Amino acid sequence: MADRETRKKQIGDKRRQQILDAALDLFAKQGYAESTMPEIARSAGLATGTIYIYYPSKRELFIAVIESLMVVPILNVFKNETGENFQKTLKKALNERLSILQSVLLTKLLSLIGEIQRDAELRAIFMEKLIRPFLARMEELYRARVEAGEFRPMEPAVTVRLVGGMMLGMNFLKSIEGENSPLNRLPQGQIVDEMVNFVLFGLNQPGAKPRAGK
Amino acid sequence: MADRETRKKQIGDKRRQQILDAALDLFAKQGYAESTMPEIARSAGLATGTIYIYYPSKRELFIAVIESLMVVPILNVFKNETGENFQKTLKKALNERLSILQSVLLTKLLSLIGEIQRDAELRAIFMEKLIRPFLARMEELYRARVEAGEFRPMEPAVTVRLVGGMMLGMNFLKSIEGENSPLNRLPQGQIVDEMVNFVLFGLNQPGAKPRAGK
Amino acid sequence: MADRETRKKQIGDKRRQQILDAALDLFAKQGYAESTMPEIARSAGLATGTIYIYYPSKRELFIAVIESLMVVPILNVFKNETGENFQKTLKKALNERLSILQSVLLTKLLSLIGEIQRDAELRAIFMEKLIRPFLARMEELYRARVEAGEFRPMEPAVTVRLVGGMMLGMNFLKSIEGENSPLNRLPQGQIVDEMVNFVLFGLNQPGAKPRAGK
Amino acid sequence: MADRETRKKQIGDKRRQQILDAALDLFAKQGYAESTMPEIARSAGLATGTIYIYYPSKRELFIAVIESLMVVPILNVFKNETGENFQKTLKKALNERLSILQSVLLTKLLSLIGEIQRDAELRAIFMEKLIRPFLARMEELYRARVEAGEFRPMEPAVTVRLVGGMMLGMNFLKSIEGENSPLNRLPQGQIVDEMVNFVLFGLNQPGAKPRAGK
DNA sequence: GATGAATGAGAATTCATTCAT
DNA sequence: TATGAATGAATTCTCATTCAT
Numbered sequence: 001m002a003d004r005e006t007r008k009k010q011i012g013d014k015r016r017q018q019i020l021d022a023a024l025d026l027f028a029k030q031g032y033a034e035s036t037m038p039e040i041a042r043s044a045g046l047a048t049g050t051i052y053i054y055y056p057s058k059r060e061l062f063i064a065v066i067e068s069l070m071v072v073p074i075l076n077v078f079k080n081e082t083g084e085n086f087q088k089t090l091k092k093a094l095n096e097r098l099s100i101l102q103s104v105l106l107t108k109l110l111s112l113i114g115e116i117q118r119d120a121e122l123r124a125i126f127m128e129k130l131i132r133p134f135l136a137r138m139e140e141l142y143r144a145r146v147e148a149g150e151f152r153p154m155e156p157a158v159t160v161r162l163v164g165g166m167m168l169g170m171n172f173l174k175s176i177e178g179e180n181s182p183l184n185r186l187p188q189g190q191i192v193d194e195m196v197n198f199v200l201f202g203l204n205q206p207g208a209k210p211r212a213g214k
Numbered sequence: 215m216a217d218r219e220t221r222k223k224q225i226g227d228k229r230r231q232q233i234l235d236a237a238l239d240l241f242a243k244q245g246y247a248e249s250t251m252p253e254i255a256r257s258a259g260l261a262t263g264t265i266y267i268y269y270p271s272k273r274e275l276f277i278a279v280i281e282s283l284m285v286v287p288i289l290n291v292f293k294n295e296t297g298e299n300f301q302k303t304l305k306k307a308l309n310e311r312l313s314i315l316q317s318v319l320l321t322k323l324l325s326l327i328g329e330i331q332r333d334a335e336l337r338a339i340f341m342e343k344l345i346r347p348f349l350a351r352m353e354e355l356y357r358a359r360v361e362a363g364e365f366r367p368m369e370p371a372v373t374v375r376l377v378g379g380m381m382l383g384m385n386f387l388k389s390i391e392g393e394n395s396p397l398n399r400l401p402q403g404q405i406v407d408e409m410v411n412f413v414l415f416g417l418n419q420p421g422a423k424p425r426a427g428k
Numbered sequence: 429m430a431d432r433e434t435r436k437k438q439i440g441d442k443r444r445q446q447i448l449d450a451a452l453d454l455f456a457k458q459g460y461a462e463s464t465m466p467e468i469a470r471s472a473g474l475a476t477g478t479i480y481i482y483y484p485s486k487r488e489l490f491i492a493v494i495e496s497l498m499v500v501p502i503l504n505v506f507k508n509e510t511g512e513n514f515q516k517t518l519k520k521a522l523n524e525r526l527s528i529l530q531s532v533l534l535t536k537l538l539s540l541i542g543e544i545q546r547d548a549e550l551r552a553i554f555m556e557k558l559i560r561p562f563l564a565r566m567e568e569l570y571r572a573r574v575e576a577g578e579f580r581p582m583e584p585a586v587t588v589r590l591v592g593g594m595m596l597g598m599n600f601l602k603s604i605e606g607e608n609s610p611l612n613r614l615p616q617g618q619i620v621d622e623m624v625n626f627v628l629f630g631l632n633q634p635g636a637k638p639r640a641g642k
Numbered sequence: 643m644a645d646r647e648t649r650k651k652q653i654g655d656k657r658r659q660q661i662l663d664a665a666l667d668l669f670a671k672q673g674y675a676e677s678t679m680p681e682i683a684r685s686a687g688l689a690t691g692t693i694y695i696y697y698p699s700k701r702e703l704f705i706a707v708i709e710s711l712m713v714v715p716i717l718n719v720f721k722n723e724t725g726e727n728f729q730k731t732l733k734k735a736l737n738e739r740l741s742i743l744q745s746v747l748l749t750k751l752l753s754l755i756g757e758i759q760r761d762a763e764l765r766a767i768f769m770e771k772l773i774r775p776f777l778a779r780m781e782e783l784y785r786a787r788v789e790a791g792e793f794r795p796m797e798p799a800v801t802v803r804l805v806g807g808m809m810l811g812m813n814f815l816k817s818i819e820g821e822n823s824p825l826n827r828l829p830q831g832q833i834v835d836e837m838v839n840f841v842l843f844g845l846n847q848p849g850a851k852p853r854a855g856k
Numbered sequence: 857g858a859t860g861a862a863t864g865a866g867a868a869t870t871c872a873t874t875c876a877t
Numbered sequence: 878t879a880t881g882a883a884t885g886a887a888t889t890c891t892c893a894t895t896c897a898t
Contacts, residue, residue, distance in 0.1 A: 038867085047883060115328060131387070152411075152420075163417075197368070198416065202412065226857095263858070459675065460675070465872060543673065591845075593812030593813070595807075633788075680889095695860095
């Protein structure tokens with residue numbers, strides 16, 4: 001039977017994954033250039049040469065690693081939200097999925113942003129597979145809300161980059177602050193509440209009278 | 215006289231700057247590991263050995279480069295704003311200083327974020343010299359506005375990371391999108407308007423009736 | 429019965445030959461070091477490991493390849509020639525057998541001469557199995573002709589190396605010139621005629637009066 | 643003054659030569675693939691990395707080595723010979739220059755013939771710089787002798803390859819026989835005499851009556 | 857101070873050989 | 878027997894750093 005074949009393929013897939021996992025860890029922790037093939041191999045529990053059976057070069061391995069990050073569940077942050085009380089729904093959704101934004105994967109991705117940005121091929125992959133779909137999905141949702149009369153009409157290109165950037169940027173700050181970030185000392189519920197309120201209503205104190213001119 | 219001394223020192227400073235400039239350029243364009251000392255030297259118009267007169271090692275040079283970025287005028291984004299019509303003042307300020315956020319320096323800094331993040335010493339410098347002052351300055355301004363009754367009281371730690379992250383994140387998106395970013399096709403005035411309105415009032419359409427719960 | 433045994437042996441011989449053929453091809457085309465075992469295996473339609481069942485190492489395989497070349501029909505170039513009109517006989521013989529000298533095998537052998545020369549063991553095999561018998565055979569024939577009064581008596585050691593070297597050297601030149609060799613544009617009959625005439629009578633124009641000494 | 647520059651250049655040339663010498667020795671003794679860069683460096687009294695300052699890769703070094711062999715004084719074997727007693731002149735010339743054919747350089751060249759033959763670029767260099775000029779020079783001399791009525795008219799393309807091949811081939815045989823070659827036990831004068839006589843008059847015993855046909 | 861040739865440790869990659877299946 | 882994935886020693890090449898000039 002093709003049992004033998006199947007088994008072989010499975011082992012191959014397993015090896016590939018083994019290597020990918022080890023490589024992602026090391027690349028994220030030490031950067032691309034500072035991670036050596038023997039190191040990756042050791043970390044994957046394999047011999048150096050074995051990696052080359054599955055990935056023809058360090059660069060190809062890196063590309064595979066980056067591509068594996070592109071399926072990051074970031075896109076799921078915006079699943080279709082059509083609850084009735086929109087504010088509540090949003091909070092619920094964010095509460096459920098904020099962790100996605102703070103996932104290990106996203107942190108690893110951020111740590112490799114430099115390498116991605118500097119390499120044309122990687123940048124293209126990153127744009128096509130992650131950034132564009134992410135922004136497109138946001139824009140779609142935003143437009144729907146505007147049509148529903150719930151959101152103010154703004155330039156969508158700006159809006160999605162403001163909100164999307166906010167999510168990425170906040171996560172980046174949290175990630176670089178590490179353990180010490182005050183965000184770690186606040187209950188997630190509160191953070192989500194503040195986020196939602198900020199996104200919906202801004203910083204403005206509604207009753208505030210515009211300051212008088214001189 | 216100490217004229218000789220002075221002259222010497224000036225030449226030294228000039229050399230140091232020459233090297234720093236060349237190194238920053240290359241590090242930002244190619245990353246730390248991919249930039250070689252001979253390359254940096256050539257780009258600075260010097261011989262390889264000369265660099266070692268001013269910086270004891272490639273790593274020290276990198277640290278100096280990163281430190282040179284820490285004086286980035288980012289902090290000036292929030293100079294004291296106490297105009298009377300607060301919204302107008304903010305717009306004026308942002309219009310003047312948005313370019314700071316889109317400065318070449320910030321782009322270079324972003325491209326080296328990975329290297330900074332992975333190195334404890336650099337991360338500490340980055341936090342102390344840039345992130346913390348930046349967030350502290352924002353927090354101070356925010357608190358003042360809250361006391362003035364202009365801003366809603368929120369948890370300041372969250373607020374500043376939302377707004378600060380938004381600014382960084384939007385800039386990052388713009389930078390990674392490159393030429394193709396739609397933001398490049400909008401007049402800066404409009405972008406600033408949208409930003410300010412978003413920060414002040416959020417996405418919410420004021421008149422919208424909250425959707426009825428089931 | 430030993431039928432099973434016989435069958436096994438036949439398969440073994442076939443495998444051995446398969447491998448030998450593939451290896452000879454590759455070694456000749458790319459050299460020893462540049463030919464890899466997986467490559468040889470693929471070219472033989474076998475798995476890498478299978479080669480090691482029949483040859484214990486790459487080196488042993490190479491030796492076997494070289495030995496297989498030692499049975500090259502070069503020796504037959506000088507089968508017993510005792511026709512009556514000696515010149516005619518020689519031409520006929522050469523016409524029949526010149527192709528031997530231009531055989532693919534000899535070309536392959538020449539391309540591996542370097543490897544053979546540099547390895548003491550291979551050099552010994554080459555000398556014992558090919559060069560010495562070849563020269564010995566020539567010498568024997570030459571001596572017979574001298575005794576028959578047909579050839580001038582010369583130092584046989586020199587004579588055979590002159591004539592043998594001529595045949596090898598001409599073939600080498602033709603082989604390295606490849607397609608472009610003018611020899612390819614002459615009819616073989618003419619070449620043989622010229623060769624025989626040269627070997628028998630040299631370059632000298634019979635009637636030429638020796639130039640007067642000073 | 644440009645003294646400094648000159649000095650530098652001289653050192654560079656010296657290094658280049660040092661490396662070339664060591665590389666030629668090793669390549670000839672062990673072959674291209676079997677000679678390692680550290681080995682070559684050690685043999686040249688330098689560090690491995692130093693070689694790469696002067697030759698960008700092992701292959702380039704090899705090409706330089708082969709090119710250095712192309713100036714081999716082989717071409718001088720046929721300097722213009724126009725003495726009056728042609729036979730004497732030839733003997734004298736060969737006596738003086740036979741050593742050229744047996745030079746170390748030619749031996750080294752022969753040992754690398756395989757590598758040259760298998761590499762298109764090297765083969766082209768070899769043909770252009772050595773084989774073609776060598777054959778052309780011979781042809782020119784041969785034609786002159788024919789016109790002078792001293793040599794029989796034959797097809798020059800064949801003649802030069804016969805005589806040239808003879809010289810190469812005899813040398814090759816001597817080289818592969820090594821110490822044991824009987825040629826080493828004969829006085830060079832005798833060898834030259836035999837060569838010249840063979841080339842001029844062939845093997846034929848002048849008085850021999852052609853054997854009767856059947 | 858300035859130079860850049862020299863160094864050699866360290867990295868990526870290859871491939872003969874082994875061995876579990 | 879036959880297979881081909883796994884191994885790791887060996888090879889080429891790079892580059893931070895040193896130091897004689």
